[in-house]
Amino acid sequence: MKWLNEIQVLAIVCAQWGDSGKGKLVDYFSTWADIIVRGTGGANAGHTICVGDQQFIFHLVPCGILNPDKINIIGNGVAIDPKMLCEELNILADKGNACNNLYISNNAKVVLLSHIVLDIVRERFKGRVGSTGRGMSPVYEAHVGRKGFVINDLLNPKIFEDKLERNLTETIMLLQAYQRELLNKHDTDIRRIMEELGYADFYSDTDIFDIQKMLQYYLNLGGKLASMVVDTDLMVQEALRNGEKILLEGSQGTLLSIEDGTRPFVTSSDSTIHGLARGAGLSAGDVNHTVLVVKAPYMTRVGDGPFPTEMGGTQSANWCRTMDKEAELRKFGHLDFVTAANELELGVVIRITGGETGATTGRLRRVGWLDLVAARYAMRVNRTQHIALMKLDVLDGCPQIKICIAYRYEGPDFRYGSRIFRNGDKVTDFIPASEFLKYCKPIYEELGGYGDISQMKSVEEMSRNEPLHDFLQFIENQGFTIDLVSNGPDRNQTILC
Ligand code: IMP
Numbered sequence: 001m002k003w004l005n006e007i008q009v010l011a012i013v014c015a016q017w018g019d020s021g022k023g024k025l026v027d028y029f030s031t032w033a034d035i036i037v038r039g040t041g042g043a044n045a046g047h048t049i050c051v052g053d054q055q056f057i058f059h060l061v062p063c064g065i066l067n068p069d070k071i072n073i074i075g076n077g078v079a080i081d082p083k084m085l086c087e088e089l090n091i092l093a094d095k096g097n098a099c100n101n102l103y104i105s106n107n108a109k110v111v112l113l114s115h116i117v118l119d120i121v122r123e124r125f126k127g128r129v130g131s132t133g134r135g136m137s138p139v140y141e142a143h144v145g146r147k148g149f150v151i152n153d154l155l156n157p158k159i160f161e162d163k164l165e166r167n168l169t170e171t172i173m174l175l176q177a178y179q180r181e182l183l184n185k186h187d188t189d190i191r192r193i194m195e196e197l198g199y200a201d202f203y204s205d206t207d208i209f210d211i212q213k214m215l216q217y218y219l220n221l222g223g224k225l226a227s228m229v230v231d232t233d234l235m236v237q238e239a240l241r242n243g244e245k246i247l248l249e250g251s252q253g254t255l256l257s258i259e260d261g262t263r264p265f266v267t268s269s270d271s272t273i274h275g276l277a278r279g280a281g282l283s284a285g286d287v288n289h290t291v292l293v294v295k296a297p298y299m300t301r302v303g304d305g306p307f308p309t310e311m312g313g314t315q316s317a318n319w320c321r322t323m324d325k326e327a328e329l330r331k332f333g334h335l336d337f338v339t340a341a342n343e344l345e346l347g348v349v350i351r352i353t354g355g356e357t358g359a360t361t362g363r364l365r366r367v368g369w370l371d372l373v374a375a376r377y378a379m380r381v382n383r384t385q386h387i388a389l390m391k392l393d394v395l396d397g398c399p400q401i402k403i404c405i406a407y408r409y410e411g412p413d414f415r416y417g418s419r420i421f422r423n424g425d426k427v428t429d430f431i432p433a434s435e436f437l438k439y440c441k442p443i444y445e446e447l448g449g450y451g452d453i454s455q456m457k458s459v460e461e462m463s464r465n466e467p468l469h470d471f472l473q474f475i476e477n478q479g480f481t482i483d484l485v486s487n488g489p490d491r492n493q494t495i496l497c
Helices: 022-030 084-092 113-125 136-144 153-154 159-185 190-197 211-228 232-241 272-280 313-322 325-332 343-354 372-381 459-464 466-477
Strands: 009-014 035-038 045-049 054-057 071-074 102-105 246-247 290-294 298-300 366-371 387-392 401-409 414-416 419-421 440-448 483-487 495-497
Touching: 009 022, 009 272, 022 045, 022 246, 022 290, 022 387, 035 190, 035 232, 054 084, 071 232, 084 211, 084 459, 102 211, 102 232, 113 136, 113 159, 113 190, 153 159, 153 211, 159 190, 159 211, 211 419, 232 246, 290 372, 298 343, 313 343, 313 366, 325 343, 343 366, 366 372, 366 440, 372 401, 440 466, 459 466, 466 483
Parallel strands: 009 246, 009 290, 035 071, 035 246, 071 102, 290 387, 366 401, 387 483
Antiparallel strands: 045 054, 298 366, 401 440, 414 419, 483 495
């Protein structure tokens, strides 16, 4: 991988709906980097960090934290729940890691209890998007609505107090209106929701939140983080000038971006290269090389929203919404790639084999075939043709694989700018409108399965496996350049191309 010696800023961005294996790649490239920066999202993301022989799922602490020689940064675009971050830091401190290599942007957004409650209440009320309930939409909404909080506010008690009183007024009015509806229609109330969240003490009958308690609580948490808070934009820009190697760690995925994703079923930050670079203190123009992370030959989506290649279609979506891992194992645990009787069951086998359960919410991830229409779109949006193919080993034993190369539109007339799509039209360019995508049916190319590839170490070995070679060639013929192939969870199961 010669290009690695020639670049200074490398970005890792998921081409899909998240959960594609960014964590492994960030860990892999962190040995190359001097600085690792996270730029978007919040505790809605999740990755596993191993401390000794124990595994922890962290949401905010960056993936490179365990390497004391590397600087880790939580950038200005990240929404930080201070309670959760302190909990993650406590776990690491208990294991002897003081996280002296972690810096937090003074401009990172702050997730307060009020944002989390509003997120959960709205999700119960209005149309679901399958939010993780971590307060993302209220936080970013507050930010653009000019009533948000940044970490630096927590370092200035008077400023924070004034903002809290001022900025919470509207949220309280909104929640008071929801409160009546919740009681009438859902037989629950905000007090109960706060109890479930472990925030019962912060409930107030009159104002929903005990503002004085919130004030003390968040100032206290801010005090714990204070020594890590700096102007990280300046740090990163100086590092850029000094020729240090910078790794940008993306969150979620291109199709979940508020700007370019399948709205409204998206997260609330821009999870493309553009949001990532901005949220890390840089601009997309500073990035020399973006690697798009592509899980293949299957992919996943968690939460609601259209997913044209989903195995088992709406049946799968409903199953994943209502079932959990244990129930699935009880019913389908005996199946394998050969005994799966239909696509729904094949999806289940892939989910079980690939461990496709949400790291943040424990939800079952919906499984579908690799969608190259969407991947080509991600390539365009992120201005790169470089991809990393992840989790290829999961389909070991799958006799046949399918790759979606186009869609057939099967819905009412849909106008997209000057174009009108009619029932039966072939679609080759991805259109992120959910109202359109839900009527798109995949057109597949079928290839043979490639068997066990988990022990392969080189490009030469991969090309000797004919079906695997055909699969990789097929992808390259679509305009992608494969930078690496991941054929197992371990670092050494990574083949550079
Ligand atoms: P929110 O970001 O919690 O508001 O959730 C909005 C949508 O994005 C939901 O469908 C979530 O399931 C999805 N989502 C958010 N974060 C992730 C992630 O890290 N991986 C996959 N899906 C995510």
